[in-house]
Amino acid sequence: MHAMTQFSLFNEGPLVLLDDASGRIVYEENVIDGATADRWFRQLSDSGIWSQKRRVMYERELDVPRLTAHFGFRDESWPDPLAEAMDHVSRHTGETFDSIGLNFYRDEHDSVAMHNDRLADLVEGRPIALLSLGTTRRMLIRSKATPRRRFDLDLNPGSLLLMDWQSQHHYDHGIPKQTQPVGPRISVAFRTRRRSE
Ligand SMILES: O=C(O)CCC(=O)C(=O)O
């Protein structure tokens, strides 16, 4: 407990939020430096990759409350800086990935509802790595079972959140809307997807 307090005070090294039979979730700041985080944010926000998806909910079709983009192993080329970013995250975590999902939260009205990442789409046992760029947003992480465990985590630019496969069985995560005005944020999610040939 003492070591955990120190980590959060000094923002140094990885902060292990969860590490037990229900999974492992680790948050680490400054995985990329500030100048690189700024450059990657600009390159991605200026790119034409973003689209507005629609989703049927409560029998109505609604805009998903954020912009999204996706690149997988079938895409011939990835826009800058995605290959560079994946390489960096791979080397940092010692994990390999083959797909990238991006979210663009334009302001405080954009969000992602509480969910777990679809395990059916992922190779069993492989983690999800979330790189944050732009404005800091708060993520909520909640256990599905009671007694509820809950982590409220500010995802700073240049940080990485590593969630293992198992944790998606037992925890939901989401980015709630905020009441205070905030600037734009981009998250880059690295995954290893199941290949159905
Ligand atoms: O933006 C984030 O940090 C979370 C995104 C997320 O949960 C997802 O894309 O599945």
Ligand SMILES: [Fe+2]
């Ligand atoms: Fe997710």
